[in-house]
Amino acid sequence: MADRFVPPATLIIEIDALIQSIAVDAQAMLAEWREWDIAPGFQPCAQNLADYLALRRHDLRPLQRALMRLGLSSLGRLESRVVPALITVRAALAALNGEIWRAPVDDDTFFAGDARLAAAAEALFGTARHTRSAALMVTCPTEAADDPAFMQHLAARGVEALRINCAHDGPAQWERMIAHARAATLPGAPPMKVFMDLAGPKLRTGKIRAHHHARHVFTGDRIAIVAPDAIDCKVPADVRFTVTCTLPEAIAAAAPGQRLLIDDGHVAAMITAREGPMLLADVVRTRDKGIKLRSEKGINLPDTALAIPALTAADRAALAFVAKHADGIGYSFVQNADDVAALQAELARLRPHDWDRMALVLKIETARAVSELPEIIVRAAARQPVAVMIARGDLAIEIGFARLAEMQEEILWIAEAAQVPVIWATQVLEQLVKEGMPNRGELTDAAMGARAECVMLNKGPYLLEAIDWLDTLLGRMEHHLHKKTPQLRPLASWA
CATH class of the missing domain: 3.20.20.60 (Phosphoenolpyruvate-binding domains)
Known part of the structure; x- marks a missing residue:
């Protein structure tokens, strides 16, 4: 079904409401940011960022289609000039609606963000x-x-x-x-x-201890994550590897149900339990032929709020x-x-x-x-x-x-x-x-x-x-x- 034609007068009302909404929401953001004593040179940048964030709270797709139908900007490239772009589109709509065309902003204002x-x-x-x-x-x-x-x-x-x-x-x-x-x-x-x-x-692997003569970690294996000084601690019988983590704070912050990734994600595991200071995790994805765990490899905890x-x-x-x-x-x-x-x-x-x-x-x-x-x-x-x-x-x-x-x-x-x-x-x-x-x-x-x-x-x-x-x-x-x-x-x- 073809898109419905929206007359310029209707779109002017929509643009005006959008500009007003942006002004209110952006002002609230700027009020919080001003406590940081924003230097004069960055103030217009902060204003435009607040305008953009306020704009992107709206679903603009129907408006974009209607503007495209009239041969106008779809607002898809206004990142550096949010309000000047909206005002210019409104002026074009007014001209299509029978008003005399008046350029709402000069060239320097319109392209000021690009220049900055x-x-x-x-x-x-x-x-x-x-x-x-x-x-x-x-x-x-x-x-x-x-x-x-x-x-x-x-x-x-x-x-x-x-x-x-x-x-x-x-x-x-x-x-x-x-x-x-x-x-x-x-x-x-x-x-x-x-x-x-x-x-x-540095959230990295430290010392690694293998159990049951294991040489590689496979999908389905269980691993234990412990503090740097706990490599020799007692672990459950089904653990294949004990891996130390260079940041004990990360172990304390992580919880069951959160993801654990090792070596750029080559080993993906899910934390299943905590036993004292020890995390237990089940490997859910790795190479079919397995991965050799090594020291100094990155550890990522994407679901964990790390106060580090x-x-x-x-x-x-x-x-x-x-x-x-x-x-x-x-x-x-x-x-x-x-x-x-x-x-x-x-x-x-x-x-x-x-x-x-x-x-x-x-x-x-x-x-x-x-x-x-x-x-x-x-x-x-x-x-x-x-x-x-x-x-x-x-x-x-x-x-x-x-x-x-x-x-x-x-x-x-x-x-x-x-x-x-x-x-x-x-x-x-x-x-x-x-x-x-x-x-x-x-x-x-x-x-x-x-x-x-x-x-x-x-x-x-x-x-x-x-x-x-x-x-x-x-x-x-x-x-x-x-x-x-x-x-x-x-x-x-x-x-």
């Missing part, structure tokens, strides 16, 4: 030096500390940003990496920006170096606005006069961080330059692989509404970086990274080749797509 986002990206990553507008961020391997040529290759390829992972190496190696990066700066070019990732709380501070003692120790040498900080496993406040307080202690000039990269890695993303962004960006990293590795395990594609889109929308840059990260061109040849799926994934302001590559033997591929790929895709908006350049294939 572009300026924020340039401030964080520098001016793009190749044909692409998306910046490149490269993870430094340990060898970069003693190989000046590595940084020279990156500078020659126009890489804008470096990522140093504080979970590896130490201050001596970090200092040499940064010195090599500064020395590699090309004449007339800005130096590469240096971002240093804090390690965050994102800023650990090790992070606080690393911050003394980071605050002195880095352009920005990668905040691992940030989960709420209080985590942001804790880091900002520590930065203010270390750099009391200009801590708010340091960029803060919010690494979104957990289901809780997703649910509290608007508050996390506003609490951070209220005081300092901010970017959001879609850390798709841990995030996929936390929310499920089936939801990752949907969620990375929504994070892109929220960040654009807040007018903060996005870093597209984790496993970008991973097979190419590791083996020298990409697969088809990862090329498509990397192409979609053109919607972000920065794309991150991890370390590997074919990293330089991957940079060359990505440079070309992003440059081509940006002629076709900007955020959610197709760019209708001529199609040469059918000319």
Whole structure:
């Protein structure tokens, strides 16, 4: 059945009601956020984010269809300009209804959100030096500390940003990496920006004890999860493996009926019982041939509310170096606005006069961080330059692989509404970086990274080749797509 034609006068009433509803709901959000003393430069961004969140409480699909029928914007690309877009659509409806056309907002106002986002990206990553507008961020391997040529290759390829992972190496190696990066700066070019990732709380497997001569864990097996010092504790007779967890607080917080994932989800289990400080879990999915449990593999508890501070003692120790040498900080496993406040307080202690000039990269890695993303962004960006990293590795395990594609889109929308840059990260061109040849799926994934302001590559033997591929790929895709908006350049294939 064809859609019913809705006259412009009726749609004007609907748009007016929508604008009024957004104003009320957005004001309530802003009232809560204002306690964070939002800097003047971010206030219009916070306003637009509140407007967007208020808008997305409504099901707009019927309105979109009616607007499309009249040849008007379907409101599907208004993330950076919520109220100006609605007002402009209303003006067009009024003109169709017989009123004299009057442009409701000028060009600068209509595109102000795009300009703020572009300026924020340039401030964080520098001016793009190749044909692409998306910046490149490269993870430094340990060898970069003693190989000046590595940084020279990156500078020659126009890489804008470096990522140093504080979970590896130490201050001596970090200092040499940064010195090599500064020395590699090309004449007339800005130096590469240096971002240093804090390690965050490590929820990992520790010692592992096999029972009944077991060598691999299979679906249907029972495992016991215990504190680091309890590897030799007595376990039920049907347990095949005892696994220690590096964070005892996680064991205390978990409960029967919650999921337990080990080694990037290769072992999926359900917690079935607690016996004192011990968790018992039944393996519900793994490879048919089984998995060998190993130490230092990640543990995820996606259903468990973990009251674990994102800023650990090790992070606080690393911050003394980071605050002195880095352009920005990668905040691992940030989960709420209080985590942001804790880091900002520590930065203010270390750099009391200009801590708010340091960029803060919010690494979104957990289901809780997703649910509290608007508050996390506003609490951070209220005081300092901010970017959001879609850390798709841990995030996929936390929310499920089936939801990752949907969620990375929504994070892109929220960040654009807040007018903060996005870093597209984790496993970008991973097979190419590791083996020298990409697969088809990862090329498509990397192409979609053109919607972000920065794309991150991890370390590997074919990293330089991957940079060359990505440079070309992003440059081509940006002629076709900007955020959610197709760019209708001529199609040469059918000319």
